[in-house]
Amino acid sequence: MNEKELIARLQSRDEAAFEELIRLYEKKVYTLCVRMCGNTEDAEEAAQDAFLALWRGIDRFRQESSLSTWIYRLAANACIDLLRRRKKSAGSISLDDEELFVDAQDPSPQPHELAEQRETQRALREGLMSLPPEYRSILILREIEGLSYSEIAAAQELELGTVKSRISRGRTLLRNFLSVSGNFFENAASKVTECNREGMSAK
Amino acid sequence: MKCCEKYTAALSAFADGELNETERDALLEHLEHCEGCREHLSELMILHTMFEELPELDAPQGFSERVLDRMHAEGRAKKRHRRAWPRVLAACFALVLISAAAWKLLPVRGNDCAASDDIGNAGAAPSGIAAAPAPDEDSYSYTYTTVQKDSAQEDEEDKKADSYSAEAGDRSADTAGDYAIIALDTPDAAEFLSARGMAVYDETEDYVSYLVVPEAARELAELPDVPETERAALREASDLLIVEVAKAAADETAESAEEPGVEEEVNG
Numbered sequence: 001m002n003e004k005e006l007i008a009r010l011q012s013r014d015e016a017a018f019e020e021l022i023r024l025y026e027k028k029v030y031t032l033c034v035r036m037c038g039n040t041e042d043a044e045e046a047a048q049d050a051f052l053a054l055w056r057g058i059d060r061f062r063q064e065s066s067l068s069t070w071i072y073r074l075a076a077n078a079c080i081d082l083l084r085r086r087k088k089s090a091g092s093i094s095l096d097d098e099e100l101f102v103d104a105q106d107p108s109p110q111p112h113e114l115a116e117q118r119e120t121q122r123a124l125r126e127g128l129m130s131l132p133p134e135y136r137s138i139l140i141l142r143e144i145e146g147l148s149y150s151e152i153a154a155a156q157e158l159e160l161g162t163v164k165s166r167i168s169r170g171r172t173l174l175r176n177f178l179s180v181s182g183n184f185f186e187n188a189a190s191k192v193t194e195c196n197r198e199g200m201s202a203k
Numbered sequence: 204m205k206c207c208e209k210y211t212a213a214l215s216a217f218a219d220g221e222l223n224e225t226e227r228d229a230l231l232e233h234l235e236h237c238e239g240c241r242e243h244l245s246e247l248m249i250l251h252t253m254f255e256e257l258p259e260l261d262a263p264q265g266f267s268e269r270v271l272d273r274m275h276a277e278g279r280a281k282k283r284h285r286r287a288w289p290r291v292l293a294a295c296f297a298l299v300l301i302s303a304a305a306w307k308l309l310p311v312r313g314n315d316c317a318a319s320d321d322i323g324n325a326g327a328a329p330s331g332i333a334a335a336p337a338p339d340e341d342s343y344s345y346t347y348t349t350v351q352k353d354s355a356q357e358d359e360e361d362k363k364a365d366s367y368s369a370e371a372g373d374r375s376a377d378t379a380g381d382y383a384i385i386a387l388d389t390p391d392a393a394e395f396l397s398a399r400g401m402a403v404y405d406e407t408e409d410y411v412s413y414l415v416v417p418e419a420a421r422e423l424a425e426l427p428d429v430p431e432t433e434r435a436a437l438r439e440a441s442d443l444l445i446v447e448v449a450k451a452a453a454d455e456t457a458e459s460a461e462e463p464g465v466e467e468e469v470n471g
Binding site: 015018019022023026027028029030031034035040044047048051052055056117120121124142143144148149164165167168171172174175178184185 | 256
C-alpha cells in the first residue's frame with residue numbers, strides 16, 4: 001500500500017490502517033522520543049501522544065508535506081509538550097536507560113570497545129539533554145532521523161535559514177558540552193571566533 | 204586554531220550537503236587557507252559519527268495495542284460528549300433559571316418551607332436517605348461556570364478543526380476528558396439522583412447518566428449498596444462528575460417500585 005492509499009484509509013477512519021501506520025513508524029517515532037525525553041517512560045507516552053494526535057488530525061492533513069515529515073513533527077511536538085509539562089531538567093535522566101544507547105545488534109565488540117562505545121553514547125545522550133529542546137529536536141531530526149533541511153523546516157514550521165542556523169548552533173553547543181565533559185574535543189570553550197582577516201586575505 | 208564565526212553555519216550545512224554550488228565554492232576556497240575551519244569541519248564529522256553509533260530502538264512490547272486502546276477510549280468519550288451536549292446545555296440552562304427563581308423567591312417567601320422543599324425535591328426521596336436541602340446559589344453557579352468553561356473548550360476545538368493547525372490541534376489531548384465518570388449498578392442511585400434534581404447527561408439503551416454536583420455525590424456515596432471503590436470516589440468528588448447508572452438496574456428499581464402496588468391491588 002502506498003502513502004496516498006494509507007492516508008485515504010486513515011481519513012476514512014480505518015483502524016486497520018492506523019495499526020499498520022503505527023507498526024511502520026513506531027521504531028522511528030519511539031527512538032526520536034527516547035532521544036528527546038531521555039527516558040523510556042516519557043518516551044512511550046510522547047510516542048503514544050504523537051500517534052493519537054495523528055489519528056485526531058488526519059482529516060486536516062493536506063499532504064503538503066509527506067506523512068513521515070508530519071509524524072516527526074507530531075512526535076517532536078509531543079516530546080516538547082511533555083518535557084514542558086514535566087519541567088524536567090537535564091539532570092533527571094535515568095541511568096537505567098544507559099543500555100538503550102548500546103547497539104544490541106553490534107557483532108560482539110571487544111570489552112574495551114564496548115566500554116568506549118558506552119562512554120561515547122552516554123556523553124552524547126547527556127549532551128543532547130543539555131540542549132534546549134528546540135535545538136535538541138532539530139539535531140535529532142537531522143542526525144538521527146536523517147531529514148533534509150527543507151523537511152525539517154516543514155516538520156518544525158521554521159524558515160530554512162532558521163533551520164540552518166539552529167543546526168549549526170546546536171552542534172556548537174553540543175561540541176562544547178562534549179569537550180568539557182568527555183574529552184572528545186580539544187578545548188572547553190567554543191573555538192568559534194571572528195574570522196581571521198590575515199587568513200582571509202592570504203590567497 | 205580557531206574557526207571563523209561567519210563560516211560556522213556554512214560549515215555545518217556543508218557537512219549536511221545542504222549548500223548550493225556558489226556557497227560551496229566560496230566555502231571550499233576559504234577552507235583552502237583556514238586551518239581553524241578545517242578543524243571545525245572535522246569535529247562536525249566526528250559528531251556525526253557519534254550520532255551514527257546510536258542504534259534505532261524497538262518500541263516497547265504492546266505499544267501499538269496501548270495506542271489503539273487510548274484511541275478507542277477517546278472515541279467513546281467523544282461520542283458520549285457529542286450526543287449529550289445539547290441536553291446538558293438545556294439542563295444547565297434550566298438549572299440556572301430555577302436557581303435564579305429560587306434566589307428571588309427565597310428572601311421574599313423565606314418562611315415558606317414548602318416552596319423551597321418543592322424545588323429541592325423534584326420527586327420523593329427514597330426511604331433511608333436524608334431529605335435533600337434546597338439548591339443553594341453556590342451549587343448552581345458552580346454548574347454554570349463549569350459549563351461555560353466546557354463550552355469555551357468546545358469552541359476552541361472547532362476553531363482548531365477549521366484550519367490545518369496540527370500542532371495546536373494535537374495539543375488538546377489533555378483536555379479531551381470532560382468529567383470523571385463513575386458507573387453504578389446500584390438500584391437506588393437513579394431514583395436518588397432524579398430526586399436530587401440532578402440533570403440527565405445522557406441516556407442510551409444501556410444506561411442513564413447524570414451530571415452530579417459534588418455535594419450530591421457525597422450523599423450518594425452513603426447509599427447502602429454502593430461498592431467500596433465507587434463509594435470512595437464519590438466521597439472524594441470535588442468537581443462535577445458523571446454518574447452512569449446501568450439501565451437494567453434503573454428498570455429493576457422501577458419494577459420493584461411498581462410491584463408492591465400491584466400486590467396491594469391484588470390483595471385489596
